[in-house]
Amino acid sequence: MSTSEGTVQRQPSRHFWERDYSKKLPEGRDLAALRGGLSREAGAVPAMWPHYTRLRSDGWVSPDLRAEHAALALFAVHQQSQSRLMHQPTVGLGLAMAKLRVSGKFTVDAVDKRFGAAATATSFTEVVAHLRGLVSQLRALSPAQPLDYTLLFRDLRDWQDPDRVHAVRRRWGAQYFTFREDAQAPEVAGAATTKA
Template identity: 45%
Template sequence: MNYAMTTPYWNRVAPDGTWLIDKWTKRPLGPPPGEDLAAMRAGLGRQYGEVPRLWPHYTCEIDDDRARHGEASTEQKAEHAALALYGLHQQSKSISMHRPDVRLGRALALLRNSDKFSQKAIDDRVEAAATTTTPDALLIRLRGLVDLLRTINQPLDYDHLMRLIHNWHYDDGRRAARRQWAMDYQVWKQKSPGDQAPTEP
């Protein structure tokens, strides 16, 4: 994947998930402004480029060959989808919903162990998402799962989620992403959740 050097919007946090401090203003870089998150949520169910308010938040390089034909690259589609999901996840939250190294499977296992929902219901939703065979179907399922993660203040790694969405466009990539997802979910759901979902201050 040829991602631009510009940092994706959600990367405003340290490895422990706390907001980074702006070196000029000395203020935290989050939580993000509500209007930014609203622009991202407007991308839910829409295609890359269809929401002008979202354009300033795109960071992927333009593929000149595709652009000449009015086509978005797979990287651009993946970033659009991840931004839209991040806008949903971060809405009205003061803590960061992006946490480096918390892959989707691990976050969902913590959701499963939260006692907020039936474990079977979470297993069924995860299976429904993981068995999708198209990016559009995956995104429909992910929207519901991210909404559930939001209810328990459980962050996840949006860099990893963007790669997963990208890989879902290709047969080999989808199989590899599914294997990683399965391993993360199976390992973490069997552990007692010592890594509890954070609470709002």
């Protein structure tokens, strides 16, 4: 990104949630800044600017920036006060919600209804509002259920394209309704066995 002095400012090449947090989880002040983006337009919160990878020098709010803004804010809600990283690759939204559905923390009907409301949202603002509630429910599990925020970013980008939104909905539904507890990934099944 160019400045008026002609120098180039580099944006981070990796999304905030993809950075190396093996030694230290995201800072509370950064998460607070990102949560400040909830219900705000992409690019409108100066404290978020350093954390964008899709910010354009002309200030145009692209579908990528809008999706990244929402994913950053949702990640910050999810990560708040957690002792492990809430970004987990390969855990799509439908899969995370399926795990919430079988957790026993909420009724199956309640999870179905809330997830269905997100999947059938007719605007970007509406889907993000529903996702905020779903992320709060994922946080409520003990331990909290992580989610792949890179996949969510891509889904939210595609949600804004009328030709792609149907594929996002199908993917969420397929993950949600084909999940079987006994067919969990080995690391998840192993974690459950370790608890017993």
